[in-house]
Amino acid sequence: MSATVRIGNVTKRYGRIEAVTDVSFDLSEGETVALIGHNGAGKTTLMKLMLGLIRPTGGSIEVLGDNPAAGEFAGRRQLGYLPENVSFDAALTGRETQTFYARLKREPVAKARELLDVVGLGAAAGRRVGTYSKGMRQRLGLAQALIGRPRVLLLDEPTTGLDPELRQTFYEVIQRLAAGGTTVLLSSHALTELEERAGRVIIMNRGIKVADGSIERLRNIARLPTKIRLKVAGLAPGEVPSWLPASAPCRRLNGHIVEIDAAPERKIELLRCATAAGTALEDLDVVAPNLDELYAHFLRQAEGTP
Amino acid sequence: MNGVLTVARKEIRQAVRNRWVLASTLLLAALALSLTFLGSAPTGTVGVRALDVVIVSLSSLTIFLIPLIALLISHDAIVGDMERGTMLLLLSYPVARWQVLLGKFLGHLAVLAFAT
Known part of the structure; x- marks a missing residue:
């Protein structure tokens, strides 16, 4: 496992605005990393820095x-990039566009054209890009990013505008x-989607790296309560099961469902209580x-300690 | 050098598709024709040879018109590319900025050369 991308204490300033402040992380081979954060949190800036389109302050x-900012672009042949708002010259057809980009990367053209079939554009490859819909342009963007077996893929919100079926193929x-x-680095807003796919999550807020680690690790750090939902028969509205320890916060959801917030290490204990009490437990x-809650938690934490 | 040619080839193809080539060729041809017809009119009185007049008016026309067309196309090629966002993707490829510029220049040079 060698690192393909190394970022050390990078700061990027636009005038008085700091887009990225003192961020460092390493990405290694075969890793799928999700970069999440608000709009303007510095995700796109980080990708542009990695591409060498802008120089770090x-x-x-x-x-x-390679150092991308020094104008060394030998490494770029093994780099795939999909910008956030991808656009192509409207006058060319999909096939011509793909050929053009393959030639620029000095990769075999025929192989690049096959990628159009992979992303489901085979039938529309002969039409002009100007006639494409947003989803089709996104597919074409994906196809060009995949040219020539890239070793690092930078995808800036790749699944916006894709239909669910293609989203599945995309993740495959x-x-x-x-x-x-x-190494795949992808930024997205569809957090639930990333949850199962990304092995590692980096959360950014206002240019600062707030959290970094696998989802399990983030869960442990955040210490967010696990929710246990019980369906108990024969419980009067507003009543709380008697076996429940007083310290566990709980509330009633609609009708007869009790929701308990359990701290990570008390989860098992509470479950044992619930089953041992012999109450008429119907469902559990x-x-x-989930990632949404973790994200919100880390953002709140970052806001609270400036 | 390979990158330059690839960019140049794309620019030419794009110009053909966008009917830039067709439009500028037709425009220049139409003007040249009308000048040859009009140019032969004053020869009777002043005594200058018809061909001279045509050549002089044609050259003054090209001096005036060609930079105009060049300005129009090249502006679109670079500023337009930036605005559409295609430049961002292009620069992420293994080509240097000067290669992109030179490629675009060569491509449009070819287009204009053909039109005149």
Whole structure:
């Protein structure tokens, strides 16, 4: 596992605004990393820095052994990038566009054209890009990012405008690439979608890295309560099960469902109580905090301690 | 060098598709034709040879018109690309900025050369 992307104490300032402040992380081969954060949190800036489109005000960046800001672009052949608002020259057809980008990367053209079929654009490849819908342009963007087996893929909100079916194929392609050793960095707002796919999450807020780690680790750090939902028969409205320890906060949801907030280490204890009490338990659900809640938690924390 | 040619080839193809080539060729051809017809009119009185007049008026026309067309197309090629956002993607490819510029320049040079 060698690091493909190294970012050390990078700061980028636009005039008086600090877009990225003192961010450092390493990405290694075969990793799928989700970069999440508000609009304007510095996600796109980070990607542009990695591509060498802009230079950092301070700190060092290394992508595939090169420094992108120094104008060394040998490493770019193994880099795939999908911008947030991808656009192409409207006058050319999809196939011509793909050929053009393949030539620029000096990759075999025929292979690049096959990618159009992979993203489901095979039938529309002969039409002008100007006639494409938003989703089709996004597919074309994806196809050009995949040219020539990239070792690092930077995808800026790749799934916006994609239909659910293609979204599935998209993640399959990503997974296949990651298994082959490609580093995939993707930013997105669809947090629930990323939850199952990303092995690691980096949360950004106002240019500062707030959290970094796998979802399980973030859950442990955040110490958000796990929600236990019980369906208990024969409980009067407003009444709380008698076996419940007084310290556990709980509330009634609609009708006869009791929701208990359990701290991570008390989860098992509470469950034992619930089953041992012999109450008429009809149903039980354990809901672990999802990425949405974790994200909100880390943002609140970051706001609270400036 | 490869990158320059690729960009140039794309620019030419785009110009053909966008009917820039067709429009500028037709415009210049129409003007040249009308000048040849009108140019032969004053020869009788002043005594200058018809061909001279045509050549002089044609050259003054090209001096005036060609930079105008060039300005129009190249502005679209660079500023338009930036505004549409295609430049961002292009620059993320293994091509240097000067290669992109030179490629675009060569492509449009070819288009204009053909039109005149």
